[in-house]
Amino acid sequence: MPSLTNDVRAARPPKRFPQKDLHGRVRYAQLIYRDLDHFKRFCVNVFGWDMFVTPASVTGGDSDAANPPLLIATGPSYETWEGFIPGHMNAGANYDPSGKAPPGMMMEIHMDAPVAQTLALVEARGGAVTGGGDGPGDADDWVSGATVADPAGNLLHLWKCPGSRTWEEPETDYDRD
Amino acid sequence: MEKLYTCYNCSFPFKADEGAVPATCPSCDASKDQYLSEPWLGDMGKRRLHVDPPEPEPDRDPMDTSYHHPKFFPARTRHGRIRRFVLPYDDFEESKAFYADVFGWDIVAVDDADSAAPLLFCATGPGNPNWEPSVPSFSYGYLRPRQSYAGGHDPRFVVEVDDIDATVAKAEEFGGSLVKGKYVEDGRLFAVIEDGEGNAFYLWQTPDSVTWEEPESQTLATTRRFAQVTRARDLAPR
Numbered sequence: 001m002p003s004l005t006n007d008v009r010a011a012r013p014p015k016r017f018p019q020k021d022l023h024g025r026v027r028y029a030q031l032i033y034r035d036l037d038h039f040k041r042f043c044v045n046v047f048g049w050d051m052f053v054t055p056a057s058v059t060g061g062d063s064d065a066a067n068p069p070l071l072i073a074t075g076p077s078y079e080t081w082e083g084f085i086p087g088h089m090n091a092g093a094n095y096d097p098s099g100k101a102p103p104g105m106m107m108e109i110h111m112d113a114p115v116a117q118t119l120a121l122v123e124a125r126g127g128a129v130t131g132g133g134d135g136p137g138d139a140d141d142w143v144s145g146a147t148v149a150d151p152a153g154n155l156l157h158l159w160k161c162p163g164s165r166t167w168e169e170p171e172t173d174y175d176r177d
Numbered sequence: 178m179e180k181l182y183t184c185y186n187c188s189f190p191f192k193a194d195e196g197a198v199p200a201t202c203p204s205c206d207a208s209k210d211q212y213l214s215e216p217w218l219g220d221m222g223k224r225r226l227h228v229d230p231p232e233p234e235p236d237r238d239p240m241d242t243s244y245h246h247p248k249f250f251p252a253r254t255r256h257g258r259i260r261r262f263v264l265p266y267d268d269f270e271e272s273k274a275f276y277a278d279v280f281g282w283d284i285v286a287v288d289d290a291d292s293a294a295p296l297l298f299c300a301t302g303p304g305n306p307n308w309e310p311s312v313p314s315f316s317y318g319y320l321r322p323r324q325s326y327a328g329g330h331d332p333r334f335v336v337e338v339d340d341i342d343a344t345v346a347k348a349e350e351f352g353g354s355l356v357k358g359k360y361v362e363d364g365r366l367f368a369v370i371e372d373g374e375g376n377a378f379y380l381w382q383t384p385d386s387v388t389w390e391e392p393e394s395q396t397l398a399t400t401r402r403f404a405q406v407t408r409a410r411d412l413a414p415r
Contacts, residue, residue: 010285010308013304013305013306013308014283014300014303014304014308015283015300016303017281017302017303022302022315023280023281024276024279024280024281024282024301024302025301025302025315026262026301026315026316026317026318027314027315027316029259029262029316029333029334031374031376032374032375032376033374033375034374034375035374037240038351038352038373038374039372039374040239040240040242041240041351041352042348042351042352042353042372042373042374043372044239044240045347045350045351046344046347046348046351046353046372047256047257047336047338047344048250048256048257049257050239050247050248051242052242052243052244052245053206053242053243053244055201055202055203055204055205055206055244056200056201056206057199057200057201057202057203057206058203061200068242070242073247073248073250074257074258074259074336075250075255075257075258075259076247076250077247077250078230078247079187079188079189079204079230079231079246079247080187080189080204081204081247082313082314083313083314084313084314085313085392085393085394086305086309086310086311086312086313086392086393087258087260087309087310087316087392087393088255088258088259088260088316088337088393089259089262089314089315089316090259090314091259096375099375102331102333102375103333103334103375103376103377104333105262105333107280107301108315118279121278121279122279125274125275125278125279126271126274126275127275127279140197141199142199142203150264150272150275150276151266151267151268151271151272151275152264152265152266152267152268152271152272152323154264154265162193163192163193164191164192164193164203165191165192166181166190166191166192166221167221168190168221170312170313170314171312171313171314171315173303173311173312174302174303174312175303
């Protein structure tokens with residue numbers, strides 16, 4: 001793995017993101033586990049992570065109580081479990097004894113456009129829809145989204161934030177002009 | 178009618194139509210009888226309800242996964258933070274166009290990149306001139322040629338650590354394994370581990386050049402937000 005960060009000796013800074021929109025941000029790592037206790041012990045002792053069971057409103061409420069989805073802070077975070085230092089992302093973890101859902105990442109997509117609009121663009125640019133998708137009439141809740149694959153087959157979990165956002169949340173900042 | 182709700186348990190504010198409030202808090206999973214409500218006037222500056230957030234508990238059992246304020250992460254270390262994602266590609270032009278067109282990423286080749294199979298660095302949201310995110314809770318990352326390591330491991334994330342040797346020893350103690358031993362690339366230290374659960378990680382050792390004043394480092398000023406739980410040793414220079 002080559003160098004990181006400040007080794008991107010580009011002659012310019014990254015482009016500006018002036019829209020009041022988090023579309024395209026890679027927001028959470030998506031990890032998997034087979035043995036909950038082993039996974040927790042590893043995360044806590046090796047990386048110093050902290051975690052809690054992801055709320056039912058976010059998961060849709062149909063998860064396995066014995067092997068729940070987890071939300072993980074990998075660095076300094078608010079009480080909302082959103083990071084408060086730029087430069088790192090937190091994580092989610094799902095029970096996956098089969099190994100059929102490899103680690104991936106959760107990305108945010110347009111809040112104010114149908115999920116189907118993003119999915120159509122994914123397919124038009126060589127990707128594929130592999131799961132979910134609420135269609136044109138998206139539910140305005142915390143579980144709206146879809147899973148897609150990029151042209152190389154990498155799974156991306158797309159999430160559409162509901163209209164509950166107040167835009168005072170620190171993670172919703174953008175390049176204001 | 179749209180209202181602003183504030184969860185009394187965790188302080189999370191959200192707006193919702195009063196006929197469609199979630200059954201449990203999207204932040205902490207408390208039941209909806211914990212919500213306080215007020216009219217949504219289109220501006221958080223007009224908010225009148227305020228709930229103090231819970232505070233980190235220094236002596237909390239880290240294996241307890243009920244809702245709580247995330248633990249205090251001490252200053253002058255970035256140990257454990259997931260700092261980058263890594264996505265393999267088969268055709269770099271195809272993948273680059275996909276992410277630029279669909280998700281609006283800004284993608285550049287890293288210095289000295291192989292023109293036939295470049296390592297590409299991706300800005301996925303607002304950033305600083307040093308190509309680090311300027312807003313919390315999202316990540317930049319790489320598109321790289323497809324490759325996998327011994328055992329078929331294909332790490333998707335870069336975790337920054339204080340000390341690779343110590344981290345590898347801990348990983349092995351807690352059921353993980355070393356996939357690729359410590360190596361130097363462009364003057365920086367890396368290794369690859371897996372956790373025994375199906376997740377592989379690049380480890381990146383914090384370089385000696387870090388000053389702890391970088392926006393992506395936790396400065397003392399930000400640490401003092403949690404001064405009530407900060408132990409003196411956490412603030413001491415390492």
